[in-house]
Amino acid sequence: MFSPVLLLALALRARAAATPAQAAASAAMSVSLAGVTYVNQGLVGFGRIPSNQTESTGDTIGGIGSAIAIKPGTWRELSNGSYTGILVVQPDRGYNVISPIDYQARRHELSFVLTPYTDVQPLSFDDAQKTFALTYRNTTLLFERNNTKTSGLDPAKIRAAQPGFTTNPLADPQMPIASTAEPHLTLDSEGMIINADGTYWLSDEYGPYIYLFTADGHIIQTIQPPAAILPMDSKGNLNFTANVDPATGRAANQGFEGLTLDPLTSTLYAILQSGTIQDGAAQYTRLFAYDVSEPSFTIPLIGEWVVPLPVVNSKIEATSEIHFVSPGVFLCLSRDGNGHGGSGTTIKYKQADLFSITNATNIHGTAFDSPGTPVSPKGKLASSVTPATYVGFVNYADATQLGRFGLHVGDPDDNTLINAKWESLALAPVGPSAPDDFFFVHRGACFAFHGIFFILLFAFSDNDFLSTQGISLGVPYDAGEDVDNQFLVFRVTLPGAAPGVAAALGL
Numbered sequence: 001m002f003s004p005v006l007l008l009a010l011a012l013r014a015r016a017a018a019t020p021a022q023a024a025a026s027a028a029m030s031v032s033l034a035g036v037t038y039v040n041q042g043l044v045g046f047g048r049i050p051s052n053q054t055e056s057t058g059d060t061i062g063g064i065g066s067a068i069a070i071k072p073g074t075w076r077e078l079s080n081g082s083y084t085g086i087l088v089v090q091p092d093r094g095y096n097v098i099s100p101i102d103y104q105a106r107r108h109e110l111s112f113v114l115t116p117y118t119d120v121q122p123l124s125f126d127d128a129q130k131t132f133a134l135t136y137r138n139t140t141l142l143f144e145r146n147n148t149k150t151s152g153l154d155p156a157k158i159r160a161a162q163p164g165f166t167t168n169p170l171a172d173p174q175m176p177i178a179s180t181a182e183p184h185l186t187l188d189s190e191g192m193i194i195n196a197d198g199t200y201w202l203s204d205e206y207g208p209y210i211y212l213f214t215a216d217g218h219i220i221q222t223i224q225p226p227a228a229i230l231p232m233d234s235k236g237n238l239n240f241t242a243n244v245d246p247a248t249g250r251a252a253n254q255g256f257e258g259l260t261l262d263p264l265t266s267t268l269y270a271i272l273q274s275g276t277i278q279d280g281a282a283q284y285t286r287l288f289a290y291d292v293s294e295p296s297f298t299i300p301l302i303g304e305w306v307v308p309l310p311v312v313n314s315k316i317e318a319t320s321e322i323h324f325v326s327p328g329v330f331l332c333l334s335r336d337g338n339g340h341g342g343s344g345t346t347i348k349y350k351q352a353d354l355f356s357i358t359n360a361t362n363i364h365g366t367a368f369d370s371p372g373t374p375v376s377p378k379g380k381l382a383s384s385v386t387p388a389t390y391v392g393f394v395n396y397a398d399a400t401q402l403g404r405f406g407l408h409v410g411d412p413d414d415n416t417l418i419n420a421k422w423e424s425l426a427l428a429p430v431g432p433s434a435p436d437d438f439f440f441v442h443r444g445a446c447f448a449f450h451g452i453f454f455i456l457l458f459a460f461s462d463n464d465f466l467s468t469q470g471i472s473l474g475v476p477y478d479a480g481e482d483v484d485n486q487f488l489v490f491r492v493t494l495p496g497a498a499p500g501v502a503a504a505l506g507l
């Protein structure tokens with residue numbers, strides 16, 4: 001007699017081996033952007049980490065989906081149709097539902113086995129979790145100057161800039177610190193990019209800043225964005241607190257949620273979660289490009305564009321992550337706060353969309369970089385500025401797709417309801433097992449020919465450390481509900497993405 005697990009494994013294996021190029025079980029959805037067709041082939045994997053899972057410091061692993069990256073050099077396609085690799089995942093600032101805590105920033109490594117499931121037959125919730133099986137490996141804690149632990153506390157105070165700041169790229173600007181008594185750098189970590197040499201970029205909500213760390217978690221340098229983005233009071237003084245909105249700059253808790261790299265040109269892109277206060281805290285958010293080809297020598301801001309976020313029933317669906325696709329084109333994860341661990345079971349908007357900046361106005365170095373000149377006063381975009389072109393793409397809350405993995409939208413509010421907070425994206429190639437699915441598309445005179453690749457899109461959620469059996473800074477807590485970490489893997493066709501994905505993964 002075969003066990004149900006073995007039967008599932010055999011079924012998965014048969015599917016994976018027999019139908020490598022098959023779309024996932026429902027009519028594929030396609031969208032066109034600047035004449036290029038992008039296809040959502042559907043959900044092919046689901047993973048889960050229980051809400052009470054702990055990590056090596058003893059704390060609950062918690063909301064690890066603030067940012068994810070596939071560790072360069074680890075992505076493998078196995079001969080049996082599965083894929084393996086190591087994911088680096090990053091939580092934000094610990095269990096902070098009551099108030100921010102003195103949580104040292106950290107990242108974790110998880111190994112995974114992905115066995116894409118493309119059949120129409122719904123899997124049970126338990127069996128579905130075997131399609132993307134995750135194993136916790138280890139944790140790296142983050143330190144700032146003088147080997148001091150970072151903190152997650154609200155940044156009530158400011159540490160003065162180091163001598164040489166503005167001319168020496170290794171000197172810190174004004175830094176957000178918890179208090180004068182505890183002058184530790186305080187981080188609310190969101191975006192993460194791992195470089196080929198193991199160093200990594202981390203974007204944060206408080207500054208909002210971008211930091212470069214060594215592979216073993218020690219700060220190297222800090223990027224400070226233009227004055228228009230920095231949180232300032234009505235007198236023009238910096239104030240990093242996230243307890244109240246500033247007079248100008250990023251709104252509270254609306255910092256650099258998204259970070260991505262074009263590894264072919266060494267361009268680092270960061271996006272604000274939503275528009276600045278002077279821009280009406282509205283749908284017009286900004287994307288920044290930095291040349292990081294010589295990080296410790298100079299990091300110039302080389303581009304800045306306005307991205308119009310989706311608006312549903314007058315509500316802005318803020319962005320939680322972006323991912324570079326091809327020159328000028330990005331994935332953008334925009335969403336509501338509904339779902340498990342959130343504020344209701346009816347999902348209004350949870351999508352990985354696409355935008356292009358190829359026709360958008362580059363506003364970097366203009367008056368819009370100062371807080372006195374809003375780019376969208378009272379939420380109305382300046383007529384001199386063309387925003388990015390934004391189109392909807394992958395809907396996470398597709399009941400048919402979720403149903404194939406034992407998940408649902410709407411009532412009941414249990415652990416098979418899709419989570420509220422999706423915050424991270426990663427891409428990996430399906431690989432040469434789909435040879436007939438490789439076409440050529442002409443993209444016009446300024447571009448070379450680009451192949452079409454099938455790409456796996458990984459999406460991770462942030463559970464805000466919600467567990468009834470939690471441990472925070474070594475102390476047990478009960479958050480009143482259990483929200484597991486959920487992981488979704490989609491299969492998508494992204495023309496032009498292959499070179500960047502291959503370079504990022506070290507393939």
Ligand SMILES: *[C@@H]1O[C@H](CO)[C@@H](O)[C@H](O)[C@H]1NC(C)=O
Nearest residue numbers: 012013078080081082113115
């Ligand atoms: C392929 O092999 C790996 C490693 O042994 C295993 O974890 C995975 O479940 C296998 N996949 C299938 C479809 O059998």
Ligand SMILES: *[C@@H]1O[C@H](CO)[C@@H](O)[C@H](O)[C@H]1NC(C)=O
Nearest residue numbers: 033034035356357358359389
């Ligand atoms: C940019 O403008 C050109 C010319 O009008 C148009 O063909 C193209 O589709 C536009 N691209 C985007 C991304 O909007």
Ligand SMILES: *[C@@H]1O[C@H](CO)[C@@H](O)[C@H](O)[C@H]1NC(C)=O
Nearest residue numbers: 050051052053054055469470
């Ligand atoms: C998590 O909770 C489950 C169910 O209550 C229990 O079986 C498991 O041992 C717990 N794990 C940890 C790490 O506490």
Ligand SMILES: *[C@@H]1O[C@H](CO)[C@@H](O)[C@H](O)[C@H]1NC(C)=O
Nearest residue numbers: 086109110111137138139140
């Ligand atoms: C973490 O685990 C991964 C995978 O086993 C390993 O490659 C890496 O060296 C480990 N890192 C640390 C800091 O132990």
Ligand SMILES: *[C@@H]1O[C@H](CO)[C@@H](O)[C@H](O)[C@H]1NC(C)=O
Nearest residue numbers: 144145146148159162172183
């Ligand atoms: C690091 O320590 C040195 C020596 O005590 C001190 O002068 C410096 O201000 C410290 N730097 C920071 C960023 O705390």
Ligand SMILES: *[C@@H]1O[C@H](CO)[C@@H](O)[C@H](O)[C@H]1NC(C)=O
Nearest residue numbers: 156157158238239240241244
């Ligand atoms: C920032 O603003 C908060 C709230 O208004 C205030 O409590 C705090 O003292 C201010 N911090 C600085 C550094 O001015």
